[in-house]
Every structure is written in structure tokens, then in C-alpha cells.
Amino acid sequence: MTRIEPRTLKGFQDLLPEHALRRADMVRRIEDVFRAHGYAPIDTPSLEYAEILKGKGGEETDKQLFEFDDAGGRRVALRFDLTVPLARFVAQHHAELALPFRRYHVGHVWRGERPQKGRFREFLQCDADLVGATGVAADAEVLVTMLSAYEALGVGGVTLRVNDRRVLQGLLGRLDAADRAVPVLRALDKRAKQGDEVVAKELAAAGLKGPAVETLLDLARPRGDDVATVAALEIAVKGNPVGEAALHELVAVKGLVLAAGKRPGSIVFDPGIARGLDYYTGIVLEAELDAFPGIGSVGSGGRYDDLAGLYTAAKLPGVGCSIGLDRLLAALAEKGEAAAPRAGPDAMVAHAGDAALARAFGFAQGLRDGGLRAEVFPEERKHAAQMKYADRRGIRFVFTPDPGGSFHGKDLVTGETFDVDAAAAALAEMRARWTRSGPA
Amino acid sequence: MTRIEPRTLKGFQDLLPEHALRRADMVRRIEDVFRAHGYAPIDTPSLEYAEILKGKGGEETDKQLFEFDDAGGRRVALRFDLTVPLARFVAQHHAELALPFRRYHVGHVWRGERPQKGRFREFLQCDADLVGATGVAADAEVLVTMLSAYEALGVGGVTLRVNDRRVLQGLLGRLDAADRAVPVLRALDKRAKQGDEVVAKELAAAGLKGPAVETLLDLARPRGDDVATVAALEIAVKGNPVGEAALHELVAVKGLVLAAGKRPGSIVFDPGIARGLDYYTGIVLEAELDAFPGIGSVGSGGRYDDLAGLYTAAKLPGVGCSIGLDRLLAALAEKGEAAAPRAGPDAMVAHAGDAALARAFGFAQGLRDGGLRAEVFPEERKHAAQMKYADRRGIRFVFTPDPGGSFHGKDLVTGETFDVDAAAAALAEMRARWTRSGPA
Numbered sequence: 005m006t007r008i009e010p011r012t013l014k015g016f017q018d019l020l021p022e023h024a025l026r027r028a029d030m031v032r033r034i035e036d037v038f039r040a041h042g043y044a045p046i047d048t049p050s051l052e053y054a055e056i057l058k059g060k061g062g063e064e065t066d067k068q069l070f071e072f073d074d075a076g077g078r079r080v081a082l083r084f085d086l087t088v089p090l091a092r093f094v095a096q097h098h099a100e101l102a103l104p105f106r107r108y109h110v111g112h113v114w115r116g117e118r119p120q121k122g123r124f125r126e127f128l129q130c131d132a133d134l135v136g137a138t139g140v141a142a143d144a145e146v147l148v149t150m151l152s153a154y155e156a157l158g159v160g161g162v163t164l165r166v167n168d169r170r171v172l173q174g175l176l177g178r179l180d181a182a183d184r185a186v187p188v189l190r191a192l193d194k195r196a197k198q199g200d201e202v203v204a205k206e207l208a209a210a211g212l213k214g215p216a217v218e219t220l221l222d223l224a225r226p227r228g229d230d231v232a233t234v235a236a237l238e239i240a241v242k243g244n245p246v247g248e249a250a251l252h253e254l255v256a257v258k259g260l261v262l263a264a265g266k267r268p269g270s271i272v273f274d275p276g277i278a279r280g281l282d283y284y285t286g287i288v289l290e291a292e293l294d295a296f297p298g299i300g301s302v303g304s305g306g307r308y309d310d311l312a313g314l315y316t317a318a319k320l321p322g323v324g325c326s327i328g329l330d331r332l333l334a335a336l337a338e339k340g341e342a343a344a345p346r347a348g349p350d351a352m353v354a355h356a357g358d359a360a361l362a363r364a365f366g367f368a369q370g371l372r373d374g375g376l377r378a379e380v381f382p383e384e385r386k387h388a389a390q391m392k393y394a395d396r397r398g399i400r401f402v403f404t405p406d407p408g409g410s411f412h413g414k415d416l417v418t419g420e421t422f423d424v425d426a427a428a429a430a431l432a433e434m435r436a437r438w439t440r441s442g443p444a
Numbered sequence: 445m446t447r448i449e450p451r452t453l454k455g456f457q458d459l460l461p462e463h464a465l466r467r468a469d470m471v472r473r474i475e476d477v478f479r480a481h482g483y484a485p486i487d488t489p490s491l492e493y494a495e496i497l498k499g500k501g502g503e504e505t506d507k508q509l510f511e512f513d514d515a516g517g518r519r520v521a522l523r524f525d526l527t528v529p530l531a532r533f534v535a536q537h538h539a540e541l542a543l544p545f546r547r548y549h550v551g552h553v554w555r556g557e558r559p560q561k562g563r564f565r566e567f568l569q570c571d572a573d574l575v576g577a578t579g580v581a582a583d584a585e586v587l588v589t590m591l592s593a594y595e596a597l598g599v600g601g602v603t604l605r606v607n608d609r610r611v612l613q614g615l616l617g618r619l620d621a622a623d624r625a626v627p628v629l630r631a632l633d634k635r636a637k638q639g640d641e642v643v644a645k646e647l648a649a650a651g652l653k654g655p656a657v658e659t660l661l662d663l664a665r666p667r668g669d670d671v672a673t674v675a676a677l678e679i680a681v682k683g684n685p686v687g688e689a690a691l692h693e694l695v696a697v698k699g700l701v702l703a704a705g706k707r708p709g710s711i712v713f714d715p716g717i718a719r720g721l722d723y724y725t726g727i728v729l730e731a732e733l734d735a736f737p738g739i740g741s742v743g744s745g746g747r748y749d750d751l752a753g754l755y756t757a758a759k760l761p762g763v764g765c766s767i768g769l770d771r772l773l774a775a776l777a778e779k780g781e782a783a784a785p786r787a788g789p790d791a792m793v794a795h796a797g798d799a800a801l802a803r804a805f806g807f808a809q810g811l812r813d814g815g816l817r818a819e820v821f822p823e824e825r826k827h828a829a830q831m832k833y834a835d836r837r838g839i840r841f842v843f844t845p846d847p848g849g850s851f852h853g854k855d856l857v858t859g860e861t862f863d864v865d866a867a868a869a870a871l872a873e874m875r876a877r878w879t880r881s882g883p884a
Contacts, residue, residue: 011496018537020540022484035468041819044465045461045464046459048459050566075510126490263802263803348484358696378482381581382544393542
């Protein structure tokens with residue numbers, strides 16, 4: 005027989021139980037935070053008509069699409085984010101929705117990027133968006149929600165680096181380059197990764213004249229603190245009413261986020277944040293873990309007031325945030341912190357021969373009915389092999405059916421043994437031992 | 445501007461908040477049950493090399509694959525189930541896993557089926573599998589887990605219709621058709637949907653002689669009760685040691701499931717259950733909702749001892765179950781029971797002008813810190829429009845900042861109003877009102 009080599013595609017990953025459990029736990033925490041802020045879930049298909057997705061993110065995401073003809077000859081593609089499908093969704097269903105519409109969506113997205121550390125071709129995004137409202141309250145609520153989600157993950161401090169596309173437009177206006185926004189912002193977006201020299205060349209290629217390149221690179225840089233950054237930008241966008249208003253809104257948004265109790269350092273104005281996607285029209289942001297600045301952005305977001313307008317005449321401006329869990333897990337993995345401490349259940353009932361199986365099944369169910377996690381070892385094996393398995397899975401308590409009808413318990417943490425007549429007694433014994441030593 | 449029509453592909457669905465919330469709640473309940481039985485999550489890519497997936501389920505799933513060449517020229521396909529990727533996963537990682545290996549996986553799968561009521565081209569599966577063990581304890585634990593999951597969903601009684609491929613092989617042996625198993629079982633699998641006449645024709649096409657067709661259709665039918673079914677099968681497979689052993693194992697599995705406290709009617713022997721997938725080698729089963737027999741199978745499972753052997757020389761027999769949530773939700777939707785009762789938060793803070801926003805943000809955060817769900821209305825609108833929105837979302841409490849510094853509360857259930865000075869007082873008032881009337 006010819007065997008097929010078991011392997012995954014380049015840029016795609018298997019998650020083993022400890023990592024999958026950690027991620028599943030993170031997803032629940034994020035969902036609970038999203039729900040606490042008024043967001044409800046939706047689902048949209050992974051596959052869309054290609055025309056729905058193309059030309060929305062920009063040249064780069066178009067190139068990265070997994071696009072093909074389905075068996076019915078339709079041109080289809082896997083979604084590259086959750087925002088474009090949301091815009092399609094609200095355009096299609098807005099009459100059935102209560103507006104302003106808050107939705108969250110946890111789902112995979114696909115991008116044929118060059119695989120590299122922390123970057124995958126399939127990755128999980130957790131998005132919260134608010135559609136049908138403009139203004140500082142909407143922007144600020146999304147930022148508060150995002151910061152609360154990171155707090156719930158317990159991954160240490162997170163800084164949102166915040167900017168506004170309209171402020172950038174104001175800077176470009178000052179440099180007589182307002183019409184070059186798309187290539188200029190794309191170039192600027194690469195600054196953190198590729199450095200000033202590369203970006204300067206791209207800016208020149210985008211049509212910026214020599215001194216304008218230097219001026220832009222200088223203006224698009226945070227100063228010592230937000231007060232200094234705002235002061236510098238105020239001078240730079242002076243006389244540009246849209247840029248001035250956007251700058252004042254940014255300050256107001258930060259005020260509201262602080263009013264919700266977030267720490268002052270959790271938002272920093274960074275006029276260099278451009279975001280690579282074409283659909284942003286207002287506030288833009290990237291999230292960085294304070295403990296892992298090197299990993300780059302672990303979340304992003306922004307306002308996109310014209311996106312749904314590609315599908316409908318209804319006015320459906322939107323703002324949202326996206327938490328990239330796989331990048332975050334890759335960062336934690338580097339520190340050895342990505343795995344859940346224990347994927348195994350609380351207790352195992354050993355397999356002591358077929359005749360004892362019915363008792364083992366009843367006992368295990370009794371433990372579950374008492375709120376614990378329990379499994380029966382599923383095959384007849386040597387007792388030592390069963391104990392070794394329990395140890396490897398981090399199971400603390402093993403119960404073996406005795407011929408007399410009771411169960412022989414072993415605490416693998418202390419090595420102590422004890423006898424119990426039924427599940428109720430076992431539950432009491434296990435709880436007493438956890439109280440003494442803390443849960444495993 | 446040319447607008448793109450907002451639409452989804454045939455057979456693909458959007459889930460609106462009330463339905464997505466119900467499904468998300470169901471997923472959590474199922475995951476908790478899987479965890480309680482010792483299963484931990486894994487994740488595998490949605491896309492695999494096509495050769496990993498093809499020829500594993502059978503002709504039909506091969507035809508239904510979403511298969512294409514990626515940008516790197518690799519032949520790839522979207523998974524059609526979670527079992528074949530699991531077999532690939534354990535073949536690839538078994539050295540890193542504690543065996544026997546219990547994993548659960550909640551994920552989408554894709555099949556280019558003809559769309560029809562309750563059948564989608566992308567649907568969510570919740571699978572629990574036990575790999576690396578054979579025998580009745582492993583089979584029974586999977587059945588117990590599956591029944592517990594349905595109990596947790598609160599969808600009424602569920603019946604597992606259970607059979608064993610080896611019993612069917614015994615029947616075919618008796619009919620001198622042991623070598624025709626693949627086409628015969630595929631034909632038999634269509635019986636519930638297409639009726640005896642169609643199946644009889646397919647059986648004849650598969651090489652079964654006239655009287656053998658009648659005999660098989662008679663034998664592959666449950667009798668009045670399990671005792672009668674087993675008695676009939678015992679006669680039919682007499683002299684076929686594999687079939688006899690399999691029949692005795694089925695009886696033992698049922699005994700263990702009852703020992704775990706499941707009701708006797710939750711398992712019924714049905715020798716007509718064949719399952720359409722080629723990879724099954726032992727027990728096979730389908731789950732039916734007692735309240736919706738017409739919708740057909742809402743879950744399935746079985747033993748596949750040779751599947752991982754397609755990728756590795758290691759012995760990795762498996763058994764598992766799969767709960768199809770989208771079919772279940774479609775059934776509930778027909779009864780008007782598919783939606784969550786309320787997707788909105790507990791409270792809304794009205795937008796009373798920009799000057800009051802900071803107070804509104806602090807107040808909303810205070811409610812969240814107290815464990816409630818709260819949102820700030822994100823735009824300045826007429827108060828009546830904000831109240832209408834709250835009502836539409838099923839939000840019970842609306843708080844409006846007063847010029848004096850306190851908040852004016854309204855209970856939309858009773859119509860009563862009250863004043864509170866801060867979030868703590870609001871929490872107390874809301875809890876008192878819930879205690880009186882029950883939570884919304």
C-alpha cells in the first residue's frame with residue numbers, strides 16, 4: 005500500500021490540545037467582553053463571490069486572495085478579513101437589523117501571504133464593529149471594548165497606537181500630495197517593518213518630491229508625549245478644516261476612553277499609523293503588547309464610512325476592531341506562555357476488566373453530574389500503563405473499581421491513596437484535597 | 445458608481461444575531477460536555493492538500509469537494525468533514541500525544557451538495573473522537589458523550605440509531621455478497637431518504653440477485669424492540685464469527701450507556717443504518733430528534749480503525765461522533781425555536797449630548813464592572829429614537845445623564861422611572877427589579 009505523507013500546507017497550522025485549549029479560552033473571554041459591551045454574534049460564509057471581496061482591501065489583499073472557480077463555474081474566494089463580509093451583510097440585511105448595529109464575529113480568514121514567524125495563511129480573527137453611527141462616542145466605545153478584551157486575556161499591558169486618515173490627508177494636503185494618498189499611505193504603513201530608507205524610496209516612487217519625503221517622515225512620527233504630538237500636528241494641519249476637526253476628535257476619543265477607566269498609557273497618538281487597507285476613512289489604530297513590542301501589531305481597527313456603500317445606497321458608516329489571536333499566541337509561544345496548563349480532566353476511572361466496566365461508567369457519570377471532568381480509560385491495559393497515561397495528561401485523581409464494590413482512589417499529586425464507596429464520597433474527597441492544595 | 449449586488453453563494457448562509465447567538469450558546473454547551481468527558485480541543489487547517497482528503501469518504505464526497513489549484517500550483521481542497529483531517533493529524537503528531545487520544549473539534553466543513561432544506565454547502569460540525577483504543581468501552585464513552593451533549597442543548601429527546609458495519613458484512617456474507625459491500629452499503633444508506641423502491645434498484649445494480657435484495661431489505665430493518673432485532677440478527681449472522689462478535693459488542697455498548705444513566709430509549713439497534721462514508725469499520729450511528737423525525741439525522745458517528753493507516757504505519761484506530769448544528773438549527777427554526785430570546789445588553793446609557801458623554805462612559809463601565817452588559821448609544825439623536833432602538837433590541841433599562849450629575853433610569857418592562865446617583869445604585873436597582881420579575 006502506498007501511504008500518503010501526513011502534512012499541512014505551507015503557512016497553515018495544526019493546533020495541539022494545549023494550544024487549542026488556550027486559544028479557545030481566549031475566544032470565550034473576548035466573546036464575553038464583546039457581549040458585555042452590547043455586541044451580538046453573526047456568521048457569514050467563508051466563501052463569497054469574488055466580486056464581493058476584490059478591490060476592497062487594496063492591491064495586496066487582492067493578490068493574496070484564495071480565489072477559484074467553483075463546480076458551478078462561479079468565481080469565488082475565501083474571505084481575507086471579516087470587515088468586507090460585514091459590509092456586504094449590513095448592505096443585504098439592514099432592514100432586519102436594529103441600527104446602530106453592534107456585531108461581533110469570531111472566524112478564520114485566509115491570505116496567501118509569504119509565511120513568516122507569527123504570520124499564517126489561515127488565522128483566527130475576533131472582530132467587534134459598530135455600524136450605522138459616526139462620531140467620537142462610536143469610535144471611543146470600540147476602543148474601550150478592544151482594551152477591555154485585551155485586559156480579559158491577561159497578557160499584560162496593551163497600547164493602542166491611534167491616528168486618523170483625515171489627519172494624514174491634512175499632512176498630504178500641506179505637501180501638495182492630497183491626490184497621492186493611496187500609494188503614500190501604503191508606503192507609510194510599511195515603516196515599522198521595513199524602515200525609513202525603504203519607505204522614503206516608495207514615497208518618492210509614489211510621486212512625493214525630495215523635501216516632501218523628509219517632511220512627511222518627520223511629521224508622521226510621535227513626539228515625546230501626546231500633548232507634544234498634537235501640538236506638532238495642529239501646526240501641520242492648520243487651515244485644513246477636515247484635518248483640524250479630525251485631530252480634535254482624536255483628543256475627544258481619548259478623553260472618553262479614559263472616562264471609561266482605561267489607563268492613560270493605553271492610547272498613544274501615532275501619526276505614522278496608516279493601515280494598509282484602502283477602505284479606512286477616519287480613525288485607524290494598531291494594538292501592541294507592551295511585553296512584546298517586537299512582534300508588531302496584535303490587533304487593529306478603524307473607521308470605514310464608505311465600505312457598505314459599494315453594495316447599497318443606504319448610509320451605513322462603520323467602525324471596528326479586530327484582535328488577531330494567532331499572532332498573539334505566536335508571541336506567547338516564544339515566551340513559553342502559549343499553552344493551557346492542563347488539558348486533561350479532573351479524574352480518570354481505570355479499566356479493571358470488562359466485568360467492572362458498568363460500575364466504572366456509573367461512577368464516572370456520577371463525578372460529571374457533580375460538576376467534575378472525568379473519563380473511563382477505554383481499553384483493558386496493565387494498571388501501570390493506565391497510571392502513566394493519567395500522569396502524562398495531568399489527571400490528578402485515578403479511581404480503580406475494587407472487587408468488593410467500592411473504588412480505590414489515588415491522588416497523583418501527593419501519592420496518597422484512599423477508598424470511597426461511591427461518586428458522592430469521591431467528590432467530597434477530591435474537593436477537600438483541592439481546598440488543601442489549590443486546584444491543579 | 446456601479447454597485448455590487450450584496451448576495452451570498454447558493455447553499456451558504458448568513459446568520460443574524462439571534463440565530464448566531466443561539467448557535468454560539470449551543471457550541472459552548474457542547475464544548476463543556478466534551479470537556480467534562482475528557483476531550484480537549486485541537487484545530488486543523490480548513491484547507492488541506494487534496495490528496496489528503498480524496499478517496500477517503502467515497503465517490504460522493506470526492507465529487508462534492510471544493511478543490512482548486514492555489515497560487516503556488518498546489519492541488520488543495522476545503523475539508524468535507526473533521527474526521528479525515530483528524531486521521532491525518534494523529535498520523536502526523538501521534539508521538540507528541542498522550543494515547544488513547546481524546547479530542548474535540550468545532551469547525552466548518554464544506555460540501556458542494558445540492559442545496560435543500562436544512563442542508564448547506566458550509567456547515568458547522570462539533571466532533572468528539574477517541575483515537576488509539578478499540579473495544580466496547582471506547583465506543584460506549586463516545587455514545588455517552590454524544591447523548592450528554594444533546595441533553596445539554598435542551599432540544600428534547602434524542603435517539604441514537606446504532607448498527608455495526610461488521611453485522612452488515614455478516615448479512616452480506618449470508619447473501620454471498622461480501623465483496624459488494626461498498627456499493628451495497630451506499631445504496632442502503634439512502635433508504636430513509638429515497639425509499640425501498642429506489643434502493644432495491646441500486647442494490648440490483650450493485651450485483652445483488654433478486655431474492656437477495658428482498659432478504660437484505662427485510663433483515664436490515666429494526667423489529668419491534670431491540671430484543672427482537674438482536675434475535676433476528678443473531679439468526680442471520682449465525683456462523684459468521686465477526687458478525688456474531690460485533691452483535692454481542694453492540695449489546696454490551698448499550699449496557700454501558702445505560703450504566704452511565706442514559707434512558708433505555710436513547711439507543712435503538714437499527715440494522716438499516718449503513719452510513720455513506722467508506723471509512724467506517726465497526727459501530728455506526730445516526731442521531732434523530734424525537735420531536736423532529738422528519739428532518740433526518742442531526743448527528744452521526746462510528747468507528748474507523750483503518751483511516752489513519754492511510755498516512756502512517758502506526759496503529760491508530762478511532763471512534764467518534766459528530767453533531768451537525770446547522771441541521772439542528774434549521775429544524776428548530778421550523779418550529780420557531782431557533783432564535784435566542786434576546787441579543788441585546790441589560791442596559792443602555794442614552795446619548796444626551798457631547799458634554800455628558802464622559803459621564804455616560806464612566807457609568808456604563810461601572811455597570812460592566814458590576815457584571816452587567818451595557819452600551820452607550822453612540823450618536824446624538826432624539827431621545828424618542830434612542831428609546832425605540834432600546835426597545836427593538838430588548839434592552840430593559842435605559843439611563844439618561846441628568847444635568848445635575850445623576851442619572852434618570854427607566855424600566856422599559858414596567859414603564860416605571862427612578863433616579864440613581866451612580867452605577868452602584870443602578871446595579872442595586874436593576875437587581876432588585878430582576879428579583880421581583882425574573883431576568884428578561
